[in-house]
Amino acid sequence: MPFWLDSDKRAIFYQIFTFLMVGLLAYYLVNNTLINLEKQNIASGFEFLEKEAAFEIGETPIQYSAADSYGRALIVGALNTLKVSFVGIILCLIIGIIVGVARLSTNWLVSRIALIYIEVMQNIPVLLQLFFWYALFYESFPGPRQALNPIDGLFICNRGVAMGIPASHPAHKFIIIALVLGLVISFIIKKWAKKRQDETGTDFPVFWTSVGITLGLPLVVWLIAGAPSEMDIPALKGFNFKGGLMMSPEFIALLLGLVIYTSAFVAEAVRAGIQAVSRGQTEAAMSIGLKKSHILNLVVLPQALRIIIPPLTSQMLNLTKNSSLAIAIGFPDFVSVANTTINQTGQSIEGVALIMLCYLTFSLSTSVFMNWYNKKSKLVER
Amino acid sequence: MAIIAIDKEKIARIKPPVIKTGVIGWLKENLFNGVINSLLTIIIFLFMVKFVPPFIKWAFVDSVWFSTSQVCKECEGACWSAITKNFRFMIFGIYPYELHWRPFVSMLSLFTLLYFTYYRKYWSKTLLYAWLAGLVAMAVLMKGGIFGLTPVPTEMWGGLPLTLLLSIFGLTAAYPLGVILALGRDSKLPGIRYMCVTYIELIRGVPLISLLFMASIIFPLFLPEGVTINKILRAQAAIIFFTAAYIAEVVRGGLQGMNKGQYEAADALGLNYYQTMRLIILPQALKIVIPPTVSVLVSAFKDTSLVVIISLYDLLFAAKTVIQKPQWNGFSTEVYIFVAILYFLGCFSMSNFSRKLEEELDTDKRS
Numbered sequence: 001m002p003f004w005l006d007s008d009k010r011a012i013f014y015q016i017f018t019f020l021m022v023g024l025l026a027y028y029l030v031n032n033t034l035i036n037l038e039k040q041n042i043a044s045g046f047e048f049l050e051k052e053a054a055f056e057i058g059e060t061p062i063q064y065s066a067a068d069s070y071g072r073a074l075i076v077g078a079l080n081t082l083k084v085s086f087v088g089i090i091l092c093l094i095i096g097i098i099v100g101v102a103r104l105s106t107n108w109l110v111s112r113i114a115l116i117y118i119e120v121m122q123n124i125p126v127l128l129q130l131f132f133w134y135a136l137f138y139e140s141f142p143g144p145r146q147a148l149n150p151i152d153g154l155f156i157c158n159r160g161v162a163m164g165i166p167a168s169h170p171a172h173k174f175i176i177i178a179l180v181l182g183l184v185i186s187f188i189i190k191k192w193a194k195k196r197q198d199e200t201g202t203d204f205p206v207f208w209t210s211v212g213i214t215l216g217l218p219l220v221v222w223l224i225a226g227a228p229s230e231m232d233i234p235a236l237k238g239f240n241f242k243g244g245l246m247m248s249p250e251f252i253a254l255l256l257g258l259v260i261y262t263s264a265f266v267a268e269a270v271r272a273g274i275q276a277v278s279r280g281q282t283e284a285a286m287s288i289g290l291k292k293s294h295i296l297n298l299v300v301l302p303q304a305l306r307i308i309i310p311p312l313t314s315q316m317l318n319l320t321k322n323s324s325l326a327i328a329i330g331f332p333d334f335v336s337v338a339n340t341t342i343n344q345t346g347q348s349i350e351g352v353a354l355i356m357l358c359y360l361t362f363s364l365s366t367s368v369f370m371n372w373y374n375k376k377s378k379l380v381e382r
Numbered sequence: 383m384a385i386i387a388i389d390k391e392k393i394a395r396i397k398p399p400v401i402k403t404g405v406i407g408w409l410k411e412n413l414f415n416g417v418i419n420s421l422l423t424i425i426i427f428l429f430m431v432k433f434v435p436p437f438i439k440w441a442f443v444d445s446v447w448f449s450t451s452q453v454c455k456e457c458e459g460a461c462w463s464a465i466t467k468n469f470r471f472m473i474f475g476i477y478p479y480e481l482h483w484r485p486f487v488s489m490l491s492l493f494t495l496l497y498f499t500y501y502r503k504y505w506s507k508t509l510l511y512a513w514l515a516g517l518v519a520m521a522v523l524m525k526g527g528i529f530g531l532t533p534v535p536t537e538m539w540g541g542l543p544l545t546l547l548l549s550i551f552g553l554t555a556a557y558p559l560g561v562i563l564a565l566g567r568d569s570k571l572p573g574i575r576y577m578c579v580t581y582i583e584l585i586r587g588v589p590l591i592s593l594l595f596m597a598s599i600i601f602p603l604f605l606p607e608g609v610t611i612n613k614i615l616r617a618q619a620a621i622i623f624f625t626a627a628y629i630a631e632v633v634r635g636g637l638q639g640m641n642k643g644q645y646e647a648a649d650a651l652g653l654n655y656y657q658t659m660r661l662i663i664l665p666q667a668l669k670i671v672i673p674p675t676v677s678v679l680v681s682a683f684k685d686t687s688l689v690v691i692i693s694l695y696d697l698l699f700a701a702k703t704v705i706q707k708p709q710w711n712g713f714s715t716e717v718y719i720f721v722a723i724l725y726f727l728g729c730f731s732m733s734n735f736s737r738k739l740e741e742e743l744d745t746d747k748r749s
Contacts, residue, residue, distance in 0.1 A: 011570070011571050014571060014574070015571050015572075015573035015574055016573075018573065018574055018577070019573060019577075022577065029604045032603070032604055032605060032606050033603045033604055035606075035607070036602075036603045036607070037603065039607070105419075105422075106412070106415060106419065107412065107413060107415075107419040107422055107423060108412035108413055109412075109413060109422075109423055109426050109427075110419075110422055110423075110426065113426065119730065120726065122729070123680075123684075123725065123726045123729035123730050123733070124684075124722045124725055124726055124729075125684040125685070125687040125698070125725055126684070127687045127688060127690065127691075127698065128687060128698060128718060128721060128722055128725065129722075131698070131702070131714075131718060132714075132715070132718040132719075132722070135705070135714035135715065135718065136714075136715060139712055139714060139715070140715075321588070321589040321590075322589065324589040324591045324592070325591065325688070325691075327591070327691060328690065328691055335589070335591055335592070335595075339595070342595075342599065348595075348599040348600050348603070349600055349603070351595075352592055352595050352596050352599070352600055355588070355591075355592045355595070356584075356587075356588045356592050359587060359588045359589055359592065360584070360587040360588060363586075363587035363588075364587065
């Protein structure tokens, strides 16, 4: 039999052919690039990361100055990206779930407003929303001297939002430990209550006990420490506020834009998930006499979550990826810092490769986590 | 035996209780059913009373529509003049002023084509050819250089035509590429499959910005000396490669939704791979995924706004330029609202189209 009639051999031939073509293309591009780089006298490699960056960064979660290296500057950028994505994801989940549930409300006004919110925010590019919030911030709010002061310790001006935070006190560390401990205990109680319910059928008020323990423990620690209530209130010094927690207009605009845009998509996913659980499930649960909270917790949510979580994962990844638009309004995220680095050093290939690597890491780790959760929630299925 | 006279006509004339029908019934049913809902309604109503009238006053009552920027600065309300005075610039960007009719005609023919595509009764080969001819004609009109049209370099293209161009050409080119990638990912040949998976996952894992950067700063390095490709085309390529990965995932969903029996039936008929795909699988799979494909188109349309970052003169960039002019400085809210309305109209009509298609294409009523 001639080899072109043997499907196995043909398959191997196709693959070798494809690889050859892709390889040739890659060789051609790499070769061109090398020649071009040599002509422009650009040395490739990552040595530039060690060099002095010589540019300032507006917001630094860790110690950084212009004398530090490009590598450290990039880490600052990555931390900024993480910060805005983390806060953004939490806020966007909260708002998205509220709007998604509101969309299904029996109250006509509430569901209409939720619908308008979803439709409008989904259909306006996120970049435009960022520009809008940023411009609104700059144009509508007064300067630091006439800063708005809606409640004590909160100042809003065109330089950002300054907020009073509790002044640092040694007890804070223990309060946080107490909080974590409370969460762990709540988790154990939940496990125990489930086991007991499976065995004896007796019900245990897990939710309120958990709330009590999680909030109560830190409160007790706080009281033992003598209830330190001193606040670090921002004060006007020179041209800007000092002290307290200061958020720049760039950060707030970025957060607002990302959260409002993404939460509309989250709301849609939540709505679709809840609607996908058929009405019969709720009715069956009611007919066997479950309480309203039990219907939601034991029947509807476990089924709805399984549908909601995959689209939610991709929305969270979208938010993280969209945070790269920070460069357009001047928030020093990873892309923005990398762009400055590229402009200063001319190491464009390395810079773009780092950007891609950074986001791939975020994306892959989020999807690993979500896959794990997915698997866990799938186990509920019989 | 008493005879009870029943006045049937009278019974028919008795109306149901007022409380169940009409405005009051509707209000009771939809706004005041239960304590929490009543409270919510009242709270929202109070909010609307507080915020809606000032907004209407700002946007319509106190606003100025066709004035100079000086009048605007003194006026309390919205300054829509920032848009009306700069309207042509915002729509057409830096395209030569006296040649604006050319992008205008292009957009007009595009909208005509879109109108016919909206109704399924017009779907035919003729429409497909009309699209191909239309796209070529639009490109020629924009570019000029033949038929006595003054050539316009692509650096001067801008505004809404550029946004539409990037998204329409982006999708037309990304679609076949995406289908090929999806088939590759579904292929039995491991080498090809892994290559496609790597490509798709790599692209979907990175933001579009990084690809645009690549297109604007690295791509020139890839080419041999002397060969240059203009910036719009490079950005267009980035958008195509980006969108193709998303389309591939959508199409893969369709391929996976295919019944195994379809493959087996094709095998039984003795069709080879290409025939199976072209005649049996793809026509059905692509039909299932039309709605999600439209949502990819919607995001591609929104994503074209990102070319602002590599300084292409699209709709958003033109709007930003208007705001940066000293005399219109400070009216960004108005300008951005206008641009947002344009984008909203585009996206909303596309998603409407997808909903309509979803209903019309639901031919598989048996299941």
